[in-house]
């Protein structure tokens with residue numbers, strides 16, 4: 001038996017102008033849509049400070065572009081770029097979403113520019129993460145990020161469909177009847193997105209670089225939390241290992257090394 005159903009009236013609700021954004025987070029809309037844009041989370045001056053920190057980190061080598069990812073730039077938690085985690089506005093937002101304590105699943109920058117213009121296919125992030133599925137990405141813009149320069153688009157509500165059973169590019173005929181939301185973010189704006197949401201990004205067609213943090217937050221007690229973002233302690237059950245360190249055989253390894 002096969003089915004794919006969704007409430008069209010809910011998508012119509014999401015598509016009303018301004019419904020998925022505000023200067024304060026609406027937890028109700030976030031739960032319904034799986035996505036919400038907090039306008040001006042960080043003052044523009046502080047976003048400019050982190051953009052400079054990002055450029056400096058790339059130049060002196062403490063931030064590095066990942067070879068096997070189109071847009072990711074990674075850095076360690078003890079570098080200035082990671083201090084954004086403890087900006088009061090960000091810490092308060094994380095605490096609002098996870099009232100019993102927020103933890104960090106991952107932090108990175110995702111960027112596009114004249115050397116890196118490719119679109120990112122529609123996918124959900126949950127299959128790429130460890131631990132449980134209660135997790136949000138906070139995409140905090142450091143430059144203007146929108147449709148013209150490779151910004152993110154999301155399909156609100158698709159987190160209600162849960163984990164899709166594999167990782168990969170989702171068929172266009174599944175997404176075509178859905179409402180597609182492509183917010184225009186200014187420096188300091190933050191797009192919150194549940195990790196099961198279907199999303200992708202457009203081709204970079206501009207001279208303006210698209211630079212944003214992707215900070216994945218979750219309950220502090222998730223076994224994969226790297227650090228606590230508040231006072232609450234990490235779980236005593238902790239696991240963060242590479243695929244090969246967990247599995248002696250797996251789909252990922254088979255795909256990479258053994259033909260079926």
Ligand SMILES: O=C(O)CCC(=O)C(=O)O
Pocket residue numbers: 071072110111120125150151152199200201
């Ligand atoms: O950087 C982008 O455009 C998309 C990043 C993303 O969705 C991912 O890496 O899962």
